[in-house]
Amino acid sequence: MRGLSRCLVVSALFLMPLLGVRAEERLRVVATTTQxxxxxxxxxxxxxxLTALMSGGVDPHQYKPTASDIxxxxxxQAVIYSGLNLxxxxxxxxxxxxxxxxxxxALSEPVLQAGFLLEEAHGVLDPHFWFDPRNWMLAAEGxxxxxxxxxxxxxxxxRANAAAYSAxxxxxxGWAHSALTDSAIPEAKRVLITSHDAFRYFGDAFGWRVRGIQGISTVAEASVSDIQAVAELLAAxxxxxxxxxxxVPRATVEAVIAAARARGVEVRLGVRALYSDAMGDPDKFGGTYLEMIVHNVITILQSFGYKVPPLPARLALSLPEDFQAR
Ligand SMILES: [Zn+2]
Structure with a gap:
C-alpha cells in the first residue's frame, strides 16, 4: 500500500511539467546571521x-559578504537580517x-517599534536584542x-508556525527565568562577565548584571584600561x-584572568564558551535558537555550580549527557 502511494506521487511529479502545472514555487529567502x-x-x-550566509562561530560585526553572498x-525575493548595525x-x-x-x-524592526530596545551609553541602540526571548517572539511574528x-x-x-514557535x-x-533567579543563587553573585557586551538583553530578561570586556561591537579592540577595569571588578x-x-577570540578574556591573578584573585573560565552573536553549527547542541539559550543557561549554572532544573516538555529538546539536569 505504502509502495503504491509512493509510486503515484512519483508519477504525478513527472506528469506535472507535461500538464503545464509548475512545481509549487518556494519563496527565495536569504538570511544573514545564524539566528x-x-x-x-x-x-x-x-x-x-533558504540561503544562510553566516555559519556557526562567525562574528557578524566583522563578516564581509562574499561575491556568492551578494x-x-x-x-x-527577501533578505532577512538582524539589524541595528550588527x-x-x-x-x-x-x-x-x-x-x-x-x-x-530587519528582525529588530518590531522590537524597535514596541520600544523594547536598550540604548548603549552613547545613544547607540544595542543590536543584541534576540537574547530576550520575548523580543524574539516579536521578531517571529514580524x-x-x-x-x-x-x-x-x-x-x-x-502565522500558525509563528504562534506555535511563540508558545x-x-x-x-519561563524556564530560563526561574533557573537563573533561583533563590539558591545569591543576588550579589548574579554577574555575567563575557568577551563583549552581547548579554545586556539577557541580563535584563533574567535578572543578572552583565559586563563585557569590549563594548557592544567587536570591531574596536579591548584596551588595556578595559582589561584592568574588568579585573578590578572581579577582584572587588x-x-x-x-x-x-x-x-570572539579568547585573548582578551585570558588577559583579564592574568590581570586578576596579578591582584591575587583566581578566576576560572566557564565550563564551555557561550553562544553570543553566532549560534553553534547545526549538528551541535546550540545549533538552533532554542538550543542556544538552553546551552547558555545551563553553561552558566554549571559554571557556578548551581542546579539545572528540568526542561519544559514543550521545548521537545533532548540534552546531551553533559548538559543534563543535576
Ligand atoms: Zn555583538
Whole structure:
C-alpha cells in the first residue's frame, strides 16, 4: 500500500511539467546571521528556499559578504537580517538591494517599534536584542507577517508556525527565568562577565548584571584600561567565573584572568564558551535558537555550580549527557 502511494506521487511529479502545472514555487529567502536563518526555518519551513550566509562561530560585526553572498541576495525575493548595525559590513549591499527592489527586512524592526530596545551609553541602540526571548517572539511574528505578505496563499501557514514557535519561546523564557533567579543563587553573585557586551538583553530578561570586556561591537579592540577595569571588578566583587564567547577570540578574556591573578584573585573560565552573536553549527547542541539559550543557561549554572532544573516538555529538546539536569 505504502509502495503504491509512493509510486503515484512519483508519477504525478513527472506528469506535472507535461500538464503545464509548475512545481509549487518556494519563496527565495536569504538570511544573514545564524539566528536569522534559524527563525526563517522555524516560520517559513518547507515553503521557503533558504540561503544562510553566516555559519556557526562567525562574528557578524566583522563578516564581509562574499561575491556568492551578494549573488544570492540579488536573486532573492527577501533578505532577512538582524539589524541595528550588527551586520556592520553589509550597509552598502543593503542600499544596492533596495535599488534592485529586493525586499530587505530587519528582525529588530518590531522590537524597535514596541520600544523594547536598550540604548548603549552613547545613544547607540544595542543590536543584541534576540537574547530576550520575548523580543524574539516579536521578531517571529514580524517575520510571519512579512512572509504572509510575500506569499499570501500560504499566510495561514506562516502565522500558525509563528504562534506555535511563540508558545515554545514563552516556555523557554519561563524556564530560563526561574533557573537563573533561583533563590539558591545569591543576588550579589548574579554577574555575567563575557568577551563583549552581547548579554545586556539577557541580563535584563533574567535578572543578572552583565559586563563585557569590549563594548557592544567587536570591531574596536579591548584596551588595556578595559582589561584592568574588568579585573578590578572581579577582584572587588569576588566574581569567580568569566566566559569566552564562541565567535570572539579568547585573548582578551585570558588577559583579564592574568590581570586578576596579578591582584591575587583566581578566576576560572566557564565550563564551555557561550553562544553570543553566532549560534553553534547545526549538528551541535546550540545549533538552533532554542538550543542556544538552553546551552547558555545551563553553561552558566554549571559554571557556578548551581542546579539545572528540568526542561519544559514543550521545548521537545533532548540534552546531551553533559548538559543534563543535576
Ligand atoms: Zn555583538
Amino acid at each position: 536569522a536563518a534559524d527563525l526563517v526555518r522555524a516560520i517559513g519551513g518547507e515553503r521557503v528556499a 549573488a544570492a541576495m540579488n536573486a532573492a 551586520e556592520g559590513q553589509f550597509e552598502k549591499v543593503f542600499e544596492a538591494l533596495g535599488q534592485r527592489m529586493v525586499r530587505t527586512y 517575520l510571519a507577517e512579512l512572509l504572509a505578505e510575500l506569499d499570501a496563499p500560504n499566510a495561514a501557514f506562516y 515554545q519561546l514563552e516556555a523557554l523564557y 566583587e569576588g566574581i569567580e567565573v568569566i566566559f569566552i564567547e564562541s565567535s
